[in-house]
Amino acid sequence: MTDRFFGWATGLLRWTSLRLRLVAVFAAVALTAAVSASGIAYWLNRDAVLTRAQNSALNDFRDSLQRNAASLPVNPPCEGLKDAADEMGGPGSYAVLLIDRTPDNGPCAAPSSRDVFTLDDVPKALQDAVNTRHKQQDNKYHLHWLRISLHGTPYLVAGAKIMDDGPTGYMLKSLDAERKDLNSLAWSLGIATMLALIGSALLAQAAASTVLRPVQRLGVAAQQLGEGQLGTRLKVSGTDELAELSRTFNKAAEALETRVEELSAREAASRRFVADMSHELRTPLTAITAVTEVLEDEADSLDPMIAPAVRLVVSETRRLNELVENLMEVTRFDAGTARLLLDEVDVADMVTACMDARAWLDSVELDAPRGIFVRLDPRRLDVIMANLIGNALKHGGSPVRVSVRTAEDQLVITVADNGPGIPEDVLPHVFDRFYKADASRARSEGSGLGLSIAMENAHIHDGDITAANAPGGGAVFTLYLPVRPAEALPDGDEDGRP
Numbered sequence: 001m002t003d004r005f006f007g008w009a010t011g012l013l014r015w016t017s018l019r020l021r022l023v024a025v026f027a028a029v030a031l032t033a034a035v036s037a038s039g040i041a042y043w044l045n046r047d048a049v050l051t052r053a054q055n056s057a058l059n060d061f062r063d064s065l066q067r068n069a070a071s072l073p074v075n076p077p078c079e080g081l082k083d084a085a086d087e088m089g090g091p092g093s094y095a096v097l098l099i100d101r102t103p104d105n106g107p108c109a110a111p112s113s114r115d116v117f118t119l120d121d122v123p124k125a126l127q128d129a130v131n132t133r134h135k136q137q138d139n140k141y142h143l144h145w146l147r148i149s150l151h152g153t154p155y156l157v158a159g160a161k162i163m164d165d166g167p168t169g170y171m172l173k174s175l176d177a178e179r180k181d182l183n184s185l186a187w188s189l190g191i192a193t194m195l196a197l198i199g200s201a202l203l204a205q206a207a208a209s210t211v212l213r214p215v216q217r218l219g220v221a222a223q224q225l226g227e228g229q230l231g232t233r234l235k236v237s238g239t240d241e242l243a244e245l246s247r248t249f250n251k252a253a254e255a256l257e258t259r260v261e262e263l264s265a266r267e268a269a270s271r272r273f274v275a276d277m278s279h280e281l282r283t284p285l286t287a288i289t290a291v292t293e294v295l296e297d298e299a300d301s302l303d304p305m306i307a308p309a310v311r312l313v314v315s316e317t318r319r320l321n322e323l324v325e326n327l328m329e330v331t332r333f334d335a336g337t338a339r340l341l342l343d344e345v346d347v348a349d350m351v352t353a354c355m356d357a358r359a360w361l362d363s364v365e366l367d368a369p370r371g372i373f374v375r376l377d378p379r380r381l382d383v384i385m386a387n388l389i390g391n392a393l394k395h396g397g398s399p400v401r402v403s404v405r406t407a408e409d410q411l412v413i414t415v416a417d418n419g420p421g422i423p424e425d426v427l428p429h430v431f432d433r434f435y436k437a438d439a440s441r442a443r444s445e446g447s448g449l450g451l452s453i454a455m456e457n458a459h460i461h462d463g464d465i466t467a468a469n470a471p472g473g474g475a476v477f478t479l480y481l482p483v484r485p486a487e488a489l490p491d492g493d494e495d496g497r498p
Contacts, residue, residue: 022204022207022208022211022212023201023204023205023208025204026200026201026203026204026207027197027200027201027204029200030196030197030199030200030201031193031196031197031200033196034192034193034196034197035193038189038190038192038193041189042182042185042186042189045182045185046182046185049178049181049182050147050175050178053156053173053175053178054145054147054156054173057093057094057156057158057171057173058143058145058156058158058171060093061088061094061096061143061158061160061169061171062143062160064088064096065088065160065162065169068084068087068088075100075101076100076167077108078108078110081098081100081108081110081167082098082110084098084110085097085098085110085111085112086112088112088169093173094171094172094173094174095111095112095117095171095172096111096112096117096169096170096171096172097109097110097111097112097117097118097119097122097169097170097171097172098110098111098167098168098169098170099119099167099168099169099170100166100167100168117170117172119170121150121157121172122157122159122170123146123148123157125146126144126145126146126157126158126159126170127159129144129159130144130159130160130161130168130170131161131168142160143158143159143160144158144159144160145157145158145159146158147175153174153175153176153179154174154175154176154178154179155172155173155174155175156171156172156173156175157170157171157172157173158170158171158173159171211242214242214243214245214246215242217234217246218234218245218246218249221233221234221249221253222249225253225256230253230256230257230260231257232253233250233253233254234246234249234250236250285317285320285321285324288317289317289318289321292313292314292317292318293314295310295313295314296310296311296314323449329383329453329456330433330449330452330453330456338456338460340376340377340380340460340461341377341379342375342376342377343375343376343377343378344373344374344375345373345374345375345376345378345381346370346371346372346373347368347372347373347374347381347404347411347413348366348368348369348370348371348372348404349370350378350381350382350385351366351368351385351402351404351413352366352368353382354381354382354385354386354389355385355389355402358386358389358390360389360393363393363398363399363400364389364393364399364400364401364402365399365400365401365402366402366403367401367402367403367404368402368403368404369404369405372404372405372406372411374411374481374483376461376481377457377460377461380457380460380461381457381481383453383454383457384454384457384458384465384479385402385413385415385479387450387451387453387454388415388451388454388465388477388479389402389415390450391450391451391477392415392416392417392419392475392477393417395417395419395475396417396418396419396474396475397417397418397419397420397474398417398418399417399418400415400416400417400418401414401415401416401417402414402415402416403416406483409482409483410480410481410482410483411479411480411481411482411483412478412479412480413478413479413481414476414477414478414479415476415477415478415479416470416474416475416476416477417474417475418473418474419473419474419475420473420474421469421470421473421474421475422467422469422475427467427468427469430451430467431451431452431454431455431465431467432452433448433449433452434448434449435448451465458479458480458481461481461482462481462482463479463480463481463482464479464480465477465478465479465480466478466480
């Protein structure tokens with residue numbers, strides 16, 4: 001089940017990989033654009049909000065210093081300094097801390113709220129900047145400020161020295177309200193970004209479907225065309241590139257269908273010609289064969305000058321007869337009329353009978369244990385073995401060895417010779433029709449149909465034949481036939497069986 005699930009998942013990813021890529025690209029572009037826009041909007045709004053709150057507080061603090069602290073006497077008492085701080089600051093605005101020397105030259109720090117703001121809350125850098133002497137008169141109320149965080153809350157802290165001999169004032173303004181506003185803005189921008197991402201994914205899905213649906217139809221049509229459904233056509237609508245691709249596919253499919261019909265018609269005509277020619281040749285060949293048999297019987301009593309010619313006529317007549325029979329067999333395979341006539345036989349007896357009928361028993365080493373019963377067509381097995389053993393005797397070297405065995409519900413028959421083997425460039429073509437490794441033997445070494453007919457007879461049994469070279473030299477042909485129960489292959493008459 002796990003393998004099936006992974007196979008299904010792999011197939012799904014393979015089919016939707018382009019869709020996923022399109023959605024991913026759309027989503028990435030939308031996410032980048034949304035994040036960039038949201039980030040820019042957040043920082044612009046953050047700067048505007050903080051600047052507005054900061055400027056408002058600083059201007060108000062400067063005016064308050066001028067109204068209240070500037071009117072204090074030099075070295076005022078702490079009570080007066082405390083009253084001025086209370087007047088300037090309040091819980092609704094900001095906290096104020098005024099620092100000066102008392103009349104007895106003692107330090108005085110007067111906060112508007114001791115629990116909220118003390119001198120310890122003012123950064124050292126800000127204190128140094130405020131206490132730095134300025135030469136210009138217009139800098140007597142010059143404010144220095146910083147943004148700090150106290151106990152997790154953002155604050156604006158500012159300070160200014162009223163005059164060289166006047167008090168020093170510090171302000172502490174909470175920015176918590178602005179932080180909440182900015183947090184709300186950030187959440188809003190985040191939600192907007194997510195909505196933009198979802199919207200882009202939906203748009204990408206719609207766009208991908210619009211683009212990929214014709215591509216999927218084209219893929220299905222191409223698969224159907226590859227399976228032989230040459231009448232497959234695509235419905236064309238529109239004038240875009242995909243529509244033009246569909247038109248091109250339809251033209252190619254139409255041209256392919258026309259070409260295949262022409263080739264099929266030519267092939268059918270060729271098959272009919274071969275079949276008709278073979279049938280027409282059988283009648284005169286029968287008469288010629290009868291005459292040659294009579295001549296062969298009388299060859300010893302003929303004139304020595306005529307006898308060689310008679311023997312040549314007899315040999316060529318037999319060769320022509322064999323060629324016609326092979327052509328008849330090939331046409332039956334091509335037409336699909338070849339049928340199996342099954343019988344349960346002892347394979348060892350069949351192979352022995354095949355060699356005995358052709359006087360090969362003395363030339364072949366047979367390793368075939370009796371008792372291997374297989375349900376097959378005896379005549380077709382005889383044709384296969386005759387071609388394989390005859391090919392080994394003709395082109396290989398002695399001894400020729402034939403072995404019969406069974407392995408994994410298969411009948412395995414091996415025919416090996418001791419010859420030079422098959423050239424590597426010839427091995428892929430040994431079962432091709434009319435193929436001969438040596439063109440110079442084209443007339444004298446058979447028709448080139450024997451091994452191809454043997455292969456067709458193996459295929460009709462759902463078997464196979466392989467050709468290879470043995471490591472020590474020589475060619476090895478191996479026949480594989482399935483061992484099946486009696487009901488696996490139906491009996492039947494063979495059309496045109498001689």
